[in-house]
Amino acid sequence: MGLDFSEILVVGVSSRALFNLEKENEVFDNEGIEGFRKYQLEHENELLEKGTAFPLIESLLKLNLLAKKSIIEVVVMSRNSPETGVRVLKAIKHYNLPLTRWAFSGGEPLSPFLDAFDIDLFLSKDEKEVQKVIDSAKCATALIYDPPADYKPETERVKFAFDADAVVFSEESELIYKTKDLAAFHKHEEENEDIPLNDGPFAELLRKLSKIQEHLPMTIELTPLRIAIVTARNAPSHMRVIKTLRNWGVYVDEAYFMGGLSKDKVLKAFGAHIFFDDQEIHLDGSSKVVPCGRVLYKSDSPMKQFDKKKYTDGGNDN
Numbered sequence: 001m002g003l004d005f006s007e008i009l010v011v012g013v014s015s016r017a018l019f020n021l022e023k024e025n026e027v028f029d030n031e032g033i034e035g036f037r038k039y040q041l042e043h044e045n046e047l048l049e050k051g052t053a054f055p056l057i058e059s060l061l062k063l064n065l066l067a068k069k070s071i072i073e074v075v076v077m078s079r080n081s082p083e084t085g086v087r088v089l090k091a092i093k094h095y096n097l098p099l100t101r102w103a104f105s106g107g108e109p110l111s112p113f114l115d116a117f118d119i120d121l122f123l124s125k126d127e128k129e130v131q132k133v134i135d136s137a138k139c140a141t142a143l144i145y146d147p148p149a150d151y152k153p154e155t156e157r158v159k160f161a162f163d164a165d166a167v168v169f170s171e172e173s174e175l176i177y178k179t180k181d182l183a184a185f186h187k188h189e190e191e192n193e194d195i196p197l198n199d200g201p202f203a204e205l206l207r208k209l210s211k212i213q214e215h216l217p218m219t220i221e222l223t224p225l226r227i228a229i230v231t232a233r234n235a236p237s238h239m240r241v242i243k244t245l246r247n248w249g250v251y252v253d254e255a256y257f258m259g260g261l262s263k264d265k266v267l268k269a270f271g272a273h274i275f276f277d278d279q280e281i282h283l284d285g286s287s288k289v290v291p292c293g294r295v296l297y298k299s300d301s302p303m304k305q306f307d308k309k310k311y312t313d314g315g316n317d318n
Contacts, residue, residue: 005073005118007069007071007211007212007215008070008071008072008073008212009060009071009072009073009120009121009208009209009212010073010074010075010117010118010119010120010121011057011060011072011073011074011075011119011120011121011122011123012074012075012077012110012114012117012119012121012122012123012139013053013057013074013075013076013077013122013123013124014076014077014078014110014122014123014124014125014126014129014144015076015077015078015080015085015088016051016078016124016125016126017051017052017053017123017124017125017144018050018051018053018054018057018076018088019048019049019050019051019054019088019091020048020049020050020051020147021048021051022146024036024039024040025125027039033107036084037081037083037084040080040084040086040087041083041084043087044086044087044090045090046087047090047091047094048087048088048091050095050147051144051147052125052144052145052146052147052291052292053123053144053274053291054095055151055153055273055291056158056273056274056291057074057097058095058097059153059154059155059157059158059273060072060074060158061074061097061098061099062155062158063158063212063216063224063225064098066216066217066224067212067215067216067217068215068216068217069215071212071215071216072212073101074097074099074101075099075101075102075103075117075119076088076092076099076101076102076103077102077103077105077110077113077117077122077124078102078103078104078105078110079104079105079106079107079108079109079110080104080106081104081106081107082104082106085102085104088102089102101117103117109129109132110122110124110129111129111132111133111136111138114133114138114139115138119138119139120139120140120204120205120208121139121140121141121142121205122138122139122140122141122142123141123142123144123293124141124142124143124144125143125144126143127143127296130142130143130296131296131299134201134295134296134297134298135298135299135300137201137298139204139205140201140202140204140205141201141295141296142276142293142294142295142296143293143294143296144291144292144293145283145287145291145292145293145294146287147291148287148288148289148290148291148292149288151289151290151291153271153273154271154273156224157224157225157226158224158225158226158273159226159227159228159270159271159272159273160209160225160226160227160228160272160273160274160276161227161228161229161230161267161270161272161274161275161276161290162202162206162227162228162229162230162275162276163229163230163231163232163275163276163277163278163279163282163295164229164231164233164241165200165231165233165278166200166201166278166295166297166303167200167201167202167276167277167278167295168200168202168203168206168229169197169198169199169200169203169241169244170197170198170199170200171200171278171297171301171302171303172197172198173185173188173189173197173237174303175302175303175306176188178303178306179306185237186236186237189233189236189237189240190236190237190239190240192240193239193240193243194243195240196243196244196247196248197240197241197244201295202276202295203248206227206248206250207248207249207250209225209227210227210249210250210251212225213225213251220251221253223253226253226254227251227252227253227254228252228253228254228255228256228270228272229241229245229252229254229255229256230255230256230258230263230266230267230270230275231255231256231257231258232258232259232260232263232282233257233258233259234257234258234259234260235257235259238255238257241255241257242255254270256270262282262285263275263277263282263285263286264285264286264288264289264290265289267286267289267290268289268290271290272290272291273290273291274290274291274292274293275290275291275292275293276292276293276294276295277292277294277295278294278295278296278297278303280294
């Protein structure tokens with residue numbers, strides 16, 4: 001009988017998201033698999049620096065020390081071969097990360113293996129890989145940005161921040177704003193205030209985070225796992241978000257309805273270990289102050305088609 005991960009958050013993180021492997025990736029792109037293998041073997045005893053996702057993973061794993069049972073599982077996933085992955089394993093040991101599962105696919109895509117490890121969230125710096133995962137809807141996934149400079153994470157708590165539309169919720173409402181205007185968006189959301197928003201690609205992840213909070217020994221208001229919604233929405237579209245989360249039975253610690261203001265200062269004040277958004281315009285600034293991941297649209301989604309048309313037409317939505 002297999003292990004039951006229904007009440008455990010399982011994060012799959014690529015070695016390049018967990019550690020700084022940009023030089024190594026450049027070698028691979030320029031010199032191919034043989035040059036990469038040679039480089040890795042020659043530098044096997046050089047310690048890898050921490051990558052964008054490292055603070056999140058380190059803080060998540062600490063929750064297992066507080067919980068009534070194991071609630072976090074992390075799987076390091078790499079397209080390295082086992083031989084070239086030794087450097088990654090040495091870094092894991094050096095940083096005292098309590099990891100017991102990893103996948104070295106020897107150049108093969110990682111997305112087919114997500115189900116095998118029961119992954120809930122997959123973090124990667126490979127856009128093609130992330131697109132495959134979002135198209136298959138196997139789990140929540142994001143394209144990880146480069147780490148922010150001078151970022152000092154909180155060590156006693158772990159903080160997730162999510163955009164609302166096209167991330168936690170479906171892209172339907174955002175599409176109204178994109179294809180019509182802000183007034184039409186507000187009117188639609190106000191008229192449908194009591195109708196829960198449909199699930200977005202991160203809805204199940206948010207539910208899972210809320211569920212594992214129950215296994216921490218403090219009340220939900222004081223849990224070290226904190227969740228924030230940081231959205232461009234504002235009144236009168238805010239109530240539909242709050243009512244949807246209530247309908248889902250999900251407790252969110254903080255919510256910031258920005259009304260078009262820049263999100264970076266709020267995210268810095270919140271101290272996010274990771275922020276997920278679908279729009280580059282928000283992530284360009286935010287990724288400079290906190291670790292960020294972009295949530296890609298499905299290849300056949302209306303938002304993807306809208307973005308392609310906007311790019312082709314040379315328009316913008318500022």
